[in-house]
Amino acid sequence: MEEHSKLIVVPWDFTVVAGHALAHAAKISRMTGKEITLLHIVEHEADLKILENAKVKLQQVAGEGTKKYNVPISADVIKGSIFTDISEYSNAKDAGLVVMGTHGMKGMQKLTGSWALKVLVKSKMPFIVVQDAPVDQERYHNIVFPIDFRGENKEKIKMAIFMGKFFESKIHLLVAESKDRNLAKKTNTNMNFAVKYLIQNNIEYDVHKVPNEKFAQRTIDFSQNMNADLILIMTTKNITMADYVMGASEQFIIANSSRIPVCCVNPKASFASVGQFMAG
Numbered sequence: 001m002e003e004h005s006k007l008i009v010v011p012w013d014f015t016v017v018a019g020h021a022l023a024h025a026a027k028i029s030r031m032t033g034k035e036i037t038l039l040h041i042v043e044h045e046a047d048l049k050i051l052e053n054a055k056v057k058l059q060q061v062a063g064e065g066t067k068k069y070n071v072p073i074s075a076d077v078i079k080g081s082i083f084t085d086i087s088e089y090s091n092a093k094d095a096g097l098v099v100m101g102t103h104g105m106k107g108m109q110k111l112t113g114s115w116a117l118k119v120l121v122k123s124k125m126p127f128i129v130v131q132d133a134p135v136d137q138e139r140y141h142n143i144v145f146p147i148d149f150r151g152e153n154k155e156k157i158k159m160a161i162f163m164g165k166f167f168e169s170k171i172h173l174l175v176a177e178s179k180d181r182n183l184a185k186k187t188n189t190n191m192n193f194a195v196k197y198l199i200q201n202n203i204e205y206d207v208h209k210v211p212n213e214k215f216a217q218r219t220i221d222f223s224q225n226m227n228a229d230l231i232l233i234m235t236t237k238n239i240t241m242a243d244y245v246m247g248a249s250e251q252f253i254i255a256n257s258s259r260i261p262v263c264c265v266n267p268k269a270s271f272a273s274v275g276q277f278m279a280g
Contacts, residue, residue: 007095011086011119012038012058012075017101020133024261025099026069027137028128031166034096036073038062039089041080051077069137087123098127102255120264121235126159127266128230131259140167140229143263146219147194148176148212149186152234152267154193159265160232164203169229171198171205174222176212183212216249224258231256232263 008025012018025036040058042050054077062075078085090098100119120127145160147153163169175191178184191207198205210218223231235250254262 006035007090007093008034008036009086009090009093009095009098010036010038011082011098011100012040012061014040014057014061015101017103017131019101020130021099021101021128022065022073023069023133023137024128024130025097026065026071026073027134028097028099028166029071030069030137036065036071037093037095038065038073038075039086040075040077041082041085042077044079044081046079051079083118086119091124095125097125098123100127100129102129102131121266123266125266127264128261129254129264130261132261134261135229140169142172142226142228143169143230143232144172144174144219144223144226144228145194145232146174146176146215147187147190148215149178149183149190150234151186151190153190155267156232156234156265157194157197159263160194161197161201161203163230163232163263164198164201169203171203172222172226172228173205173207174219175207175209176215176218177209178212187212216252219253220256220258220260223256223260228260230261230263232265235264235266 008029010018010021010025012022022036022038028034029036038058038061040054042054055075058075058077062073065073076089078089080088086098086100098120120129140163143160143163145156160171164171173191173194176187178187195205195207208222210222219231219233222228231253233250233253250264254264256262
């Protein structure tokens with residue numbers, strides 16, 4: 001999440017899980033001073049009456065939310081598709097974060113893939129995907145940061161430092177140990193990179209090592225056992241239809257049965273530049 005960005009976008013579909021997303025966004029807004037915009041998307045074919053009714057309803061929700069959470073909340077209704085226009089809207093507004101509710105993997109989504117993953121892979125900013133409301137309106141106390149051999153692991157360190165600074169979060173580096181020497185070397189490089197910048201930014205952290213087999217499930221189990229507030233992951237680079245159908249590991253984590261919120265950083269985002277967060 002960029003410090004200069006002043007906007008948190010919450011996709012709104014008038015469901016309970018959207019309300020959970022707003023509760024998380026309000027928590028983040030209160031700590032960071034970012035404004036919140038509720039975004040509702042109607043179909044391209046919707047007539048003017050449907051559009052105007054949606055605007056009235058959403059303005060009411062925004063007003064009630066402002067009073068409830070005591071943070072600035074606005075509303076916007078556009079025509080489009082949730083699969084493309086949530087990200088396009090957020091990108092155009094230079095939003096720093098999207099907080100989105102999901103029902104997890106249910107019904108036909110088990111065959112077609114998580115719609116949440118389809119939405120967020122087009123974004124330039126991180127998404128936090130939630131299934132439940134936050135436990136409290138204070139800190140994200142413990143954040144799990146899985147580390148494997150992929151080079152793009154380095155890109156999510158910026159978000160870890162952001163959360164550590166604003167929420168005084170403790171970062172739990174969960175390292176996938178591989179028997180393959182080449183993969184183990186790459187993983188160790190990624191771990192050392194993360195440790196270096198966490199130390200430079202005075203972020204509290206621990207290192208935990210687990211076998212790399214079934215790493216997604218191990219990540220969920222570890223997060224549940226330690227009562228984590230958030231899991232921080234990368235989305236698959238160049239994700240394909242096969243990933244949606246067969247299930248990318250991110251999809252499995254996003255829709256986790258433990259219902260732990262997941263922060264997703266897209267490798268297509270401009271997250272490699274971390275200088276403004278790195279003053280040690």
